[in-house]
Amino acid sequence: MAKLWGGRFQKETDTLVEDFHSSISFDQRLYKYDIKGSIAHARMLGRCGILLPKEADAMIRGLEEVLADIEAGRVEFSVEAEDIHMNVEQLLTDKIGELGKKLHTARSRNDQVALDIRMYLKDEIDRIIVLLRGLQLSLLDLAEKHIDTVMPGYTHLQRAQPVTFGHHLMAYCEMFRRDRERLIDCRRRTDFMPLGAGALAGTTFSLDRAFVAEQLGFNAVTENSLDAVSDRDFAVEFTASASLIMVHLSRFCEEIILWSSAEFAFIELDDAYSTGSSMMPQKKNPDVAELIRGKSGRVFGDLQALLTMLKGLPLAYNKDMQEDKEALFDAADTVKKCLVIFKPMLETIRIKKNIMAEAARGGFTNATDLADYLVRRGVSFREAHEMSGKAVLYCLEKGLTLDGMSIMEFKKFSPLVEEDVYKAIDIKQCVEARKVPGGPAPEKVAESIARARQRLE
Numbered sequence: 001m002a003k004l005w006g007g008r009f010q011k012e013t014d015t016l017v018e019d020f021h022s023s024i025s026f027d028q029r030l031y032k033y034d035i036k037g038s039i040a041h042a043r044m045l046g047r048c049g050i051l052l053p054k055e056a057d058a059m060i061r062g063l064e065e066v067l068a069d070i071e072a073g074r075v076e077f078s079v080e081a082e083d084i085h086m087n088v089e090q091l092l093t094d095k096i097g098e099l100g101k102k103l104h105t106a107r108s109r110n111d112q113v114a115l116d117i118r119m120y121l122k123d124e125i126d127r128i129i130v131l132l133r134g135l136q137l138s139l140l141d142l143a144e145k146h147i148d149t150v151m152p153g154y155t156h157l158q159r160a161q162p163v164t165f166g167h168h169l170m171a172y173c174e175m176f177r178r179d180r181e182r183l184i185d186c187r188r189r190t191d192f193m194p195l196g197a198g199a200l201a202g203t204t205f206s207l208d209r210a211f212v213a214e215q216l217g218f219n220a221v222t223e224n225s226l227d228a229v230s231d232r233d234f235a236v237e238f239t240a241s242a243s244l245i246m247v248h249l250s251r252f253c254e255e256i257i258l259w260s261s262a263e264f265a266f267i268e269l270d271d272a273y274s275t276g277s278s279m280m281p282q283k284k285n286p287d288v289a290e291l292i293r294g295k296s297g298r299v300f301g302d303l304q305a306l307l308t309m310l311k312g313l314p315l316a317y318n319k320d321m322q323e324d325k326e327a328l329f330d331a332a333d334t335v336k337k338c339l340v341i342f343k344p345m346l347e348t349i350r351i352k353k354n355i356m357a358e359a360a361r362g363g364f365t366n367a368t369d370l371a372d373y374l375v376r377r378g379v380s381f382r383e384a385h386e387m388s389g390k391a392v393l394y395c396l397e398k399g400l401t402l403d404g405m406s407i408m409e410f411k412k413f414s415p416l417v418e419e420d421v422y423k424a425i426d427i428k429q430c431v432e433a434r435k436v437p438g439g440p441a442p443e444k445v446a447e448s449i450a451r452a453r454q455r456l457e
C-alpha cells in the first residue's frame with residue numbers, strides 16, 4: 001500500500017518496522033474521537049474558505065459513513081496504515097476519492113493524536129466520576145445503617161479505641177470524595193483543544209480554532225503550539241489520580257480480606273462475590289477483593305511508564321509518546337472494572353455486629369477513657385495514663401476487662417474513682433462521648449453523612 005508520507009522515500013519500509021511502529025492494534029479504540037475531530041476540522045476548513053463548502057460537506061458525509069462502517073464492524077484496519085488517524089483518512093479516500101486527501105490540510109497527526117486522547121480522557125473521567133459517586137452513595141447508605149454498630153478502631157493493627165462501622169465507612173467516603181475532586185481538577189486541564197498546533201509550529205492557514213473547540217465541546221484552545229503537541233501532563237495527572245483511587249480500593253480490600261478471615265470474622269462476603277478452592281472443600285476465598293488489591297500494581301506501573309516515557313523528551317513530539325496510549329487505556333480500564341465490581345461486593349457483605357462489638361469490648365479499647373475520667377477529676381493526663389496502664393496490666397494478670405473490676409479494685413489505682421466510672425468506660429458511651437467534629441459519635445457521623453449527601457446532590 002502507498003504510504004501517506006511516501007514522497008521522500010525510495011525504499012519500502014521493512015515489514016519488521018511496519019509492525020513495530022504501528023499503533024493501530026491499540027489506538028483503534030479512538031476511532032470515534034478521531035472521526036469527530038476530523039468532522040469538526042473539515043467543517044472549520046469549509047467555513048474559513050480553505051475548502052469549498054461543497055467539499056467540506058462531502059468530506060463530512062464521507063466521515064460519517066466511515067464511522068457507521070466501523071461501528072457496524074464492516075472495517076478491517078490495516079497495519080500498513082500505521083495508526084487510527086491514517087486508517088481513517090485511507091478509509092475516507094477509498095470512499096470519496098481524491099477529495100479525501102484534502103482532509104489533512106493544516107493538520108498533523110501530532111495535534112490530531114493530542115486531540116483524540118484529550119477527548120477520550122474527558123469521557124473516561126466523566127465515567128469514573130459517575131462510578132465514584134455511585135460508590136459513595138452505597139457507602140452512605142451502609143454507614144447510615146451502621147451508625148451505632150460498634151467496632152474496635154486500630155492503630156498498628158492493634159485494638160486501639162472504639163469506633164463504629166459507620167464511621168469507618170465514612171473514612172473511605174472521604175477518600176473517594178478527594179478522588180472525585182482530583183479527577184474534576186485534572187479534567188479542567190485536559191479540556192484544552194490542541195488542533196491548530198500542527199506538527200509543532202502551527203500552520204500558515206488562518207484557522208478558526210475556537211470554532212473547532214466549540215464544536216467538540218472544549219473549554220478553550222491550547223496556548224502554545226510546541227506545548228500542545230508535547231504535553232501529556234493530563235495523562236500523568238489522570239494516571240496519578242487513578243493510582244490513588246486504586247490505593248483506596250486496595251486498602252479497603254485489604255480490610256475486607258482481614259475482616260472475612262476466621263481470625264476477625266467481622267463480615268462475611270456474599271457467595272456471589274467469593275470463590276472456592278479446587279482442592280480444599282471448606283474454602284470461601286475473597287478473590288475479588290484480592291484481585292482489586294493486586295490490580296493496583298498495574299495502575300501504579302502505568303503511571304511509572306508515563307513518567308519515564310516523558311522525562312527525557314526534547315520538545316516537541318517524539319514517537320516515544322505513542323507509548324502513552326496503552327498505559328492510559330489500561331489505567332482507565334482497570335479503575336473502571338474495579339469500581340464496578342467493588343460496589344456490589346460491598347453492598348452484599350454480611351456484617352456480624354455482635355462479633356465486632358465483642359472485639360471492641362476486649363482489648364481494653366476504653367483504657368484512654370479511663371484516663372480521661374481521671375483527668376476530669378483533676379489528675380494530669382500523664383499521671384492518669386500511668387494509672388490506667390497499671391489497671392490494664394492488673395486486668396491482664398487476672399483475666400479481667402476494665403469494667404470487670406470492682407470499685408475497690410479501681411480504688412487501688414486511684415482513690416478518685418467512683419461508681420460513675422462504669423458509665424465512663426462503657427464502650428457504647430465511649431463512642432457516644434466522642435462528639436468532637438469529625439469524631440465517631442453517632443450524632444456526628446449522622447451530620448457527616450448529611451453533608452456528604454448534600455455534596456453529592
Ligand code: ARG
Nearest residue numbers: 023083109110113319321322
Ligand atoms: N500514532 C502516533 C502516536 O500515537 C500518532 C502521531 C504520529 N506522529 C508522527 N509524527 N509520527 O503518537
